Structures are given as structure tokens and as C-alpha cells.
Amino acid sequence: MNTRNTKQRQAIFDAIEHHGGHLTADEVYKLVKRRFPRLSLGTVYRNLRVLVEQGSLRELDFGMAVTYFETVKDSHYHIICRVCGSITDAEMPIERRLQSVVAQARNLGGFRIEEHRLDFIGVCASCQSKPKKAGRGARPIKSR
Numbered sequence: 001m002n003t004r005n006t007k008q009r010q011a012i013f014d015a016i017e018h019h020g021g022h023l024t025a026d027e028v029y030k031l032v033k034r035r036f037p038r039l040s041l042g043t044v045y046r047n048l049r050v051l052v053e054q055g056s057l058r059e060l061d062f063g064m065a066v067t068y069f070e071t072v073k074d075s076h077y078h079i080i081c082r083v084c085g086s087i088t089d090a091e092m093p094i095e096r097r098l099q100s101v102v103a104q105a106r107n108l109g110g111f112r113i114e115e116h117r118l119d120f121i122g123v124c125a126s127c128q129s130k131p132k133k134a135g136r137g138a139r140p141i142k143s144r
């Protein structure tokens, strides 16, 4: 791999880390393109995939039209607004309370649990105070 690729991949990782995570591939592209004007969206996708495979990034799928990327850190939970698509990390001390649940799951046919997810989906305070529009968020949720 040449140095330009390495630098681009590092820049992609840094952009997500500095932002605090939860960026779409498109948002990453816009951020990193400032530094690498010749960057293509395809390169961003390819590097995001490599970073996920390497275990440096985690891809989050909340059933919305797009997925989000964040750096891998301690397990935490997400609060997602289904109107504007804002995503907030929830640092909740519920890990210990969940341990017995995880232990029970482990007993289900000797399954090896690698991760668990807990998402809180609703409407954020700012969207609640806005007059109702016909669900036209910046990050609309995929209709199922």
C-alpha cells in the first residue's frame, strides 16, 4: 500500500474520531475531502470497510437509510431521533445489570456472545418542540 492510501485511511479514521463518531460515509467524505481534494467517495467506502474489518471502526445500522461509523470504544448505547436522525451516545451504568442477561443468553445452546446492542429510538427534545412536518429529516428513517 502506498503512503497516500495510508494517509487517506488515517485521515478517515481521524475525522470520525475527532467528530466523536456517528458519521455517514458521505459526511466522512465531505470532511476528508478538504484535506485530499482528489479523494473519491468510492475510496472512502473502501477504506471504511477496511477499518471495520481491522476492528478500528464499528458500523452502526439503526434501520435508517444510511449506516453510521464510529471508532471502537467501550460498549455504550445509542439514543436515536427518528425525526432528525441525531445520534447520541448514552453512557449508562447498566452494563453490570445486563451481565445476568448476557449470562442467561450464554446458556442458550452454548452460544458464544460477541456483542449485544441496545438502541433507544424516539424523538429528541428539539424535534418535539418543532411543529410537525411530514417527516422530512436530514437523515430520514427507512420505511419498513
Ligand SMILES: [Zn+2]
Binding pocket: 081, 082, 083, 084, 085, 086, 123, 124, 125, 126, 127, 128
Ligand atoms: Zn430530532
Ligand SMILES: [Zn+2]
Binding pocket: 021, 022, 070, 076, 077, 078, 088, 089
Ligand atoms: Zn456511539
